[in-house]
Amino acid sequence: MSTIFSKIIAKEIPADIVYEDDLILAFRDIAPQAPTHILIIPKREIATANDVTAEDEAALGRLFAVAAKIAADEGIAESGYRLIVNCNEHGGQEVFHLHMHLLGGRSLGPMLARK
Numbered sequence: 001m002s003t004i005f006s007k008i009i010a011k012e013i014p015a016d017i018v019y020e021d022d023l024i025l026a027f028r029d030i031a032p033q034a035p036t037h038i039l040i041i042p043k044r045e046i047a048t049a050n051d052v053t054a055e056d057e058a059a060l061g062r063l064f065a066v067a068a069k070i071a072a073d074e075g076i077a078e079s080g081y082r083l084i085v086n087c088n089e090h091g092g093q094e095v096f097h098l099h100m101h102l103l104g105g106r107s108l109g110p111m112l113a114r115k
Contacts, residue, residue: 005039006045008025018073019040019069022043023044026040026070033101034106036081036104038070038102039099040066040067040070040099040102041100042060042062047097048087051098063100070102080104081104082101084100085100086101
């Protein structure tokens with residue numbers, strides 16, 4: 001599997017990286033949907049949430065710890081933010097490398113349109 005995220009991890013294409021360690025990479029979305037829109041990804045390639053195994057527990061736990069750190073660093077922790085993980089086509093997943101969206105910096109409204 002090779003995705004744009006794999007290329008960002010390998011530093012083959014540039015990204016505005018805000019956090020990196022041995023398990024996780026976080027960078028600013030190139031088409032932000034909120035004033036703060038950061039993608040947080042495991043460095044190990046996991047296609048979807050359906051592909052998570054016990055081996056991934058440390059990295060996925062770290063996703064949430066990193067999200068909290070970034071939210072504090074970005075000044076949005078107190079006012080609030082949203083974390084989103086999409087899975088497959090109907091879930092809105094576009095890049096098939098598991099990733100978390102961290103969005104904030106303004107009121108984000110309801111999660112889904114009410115009908």
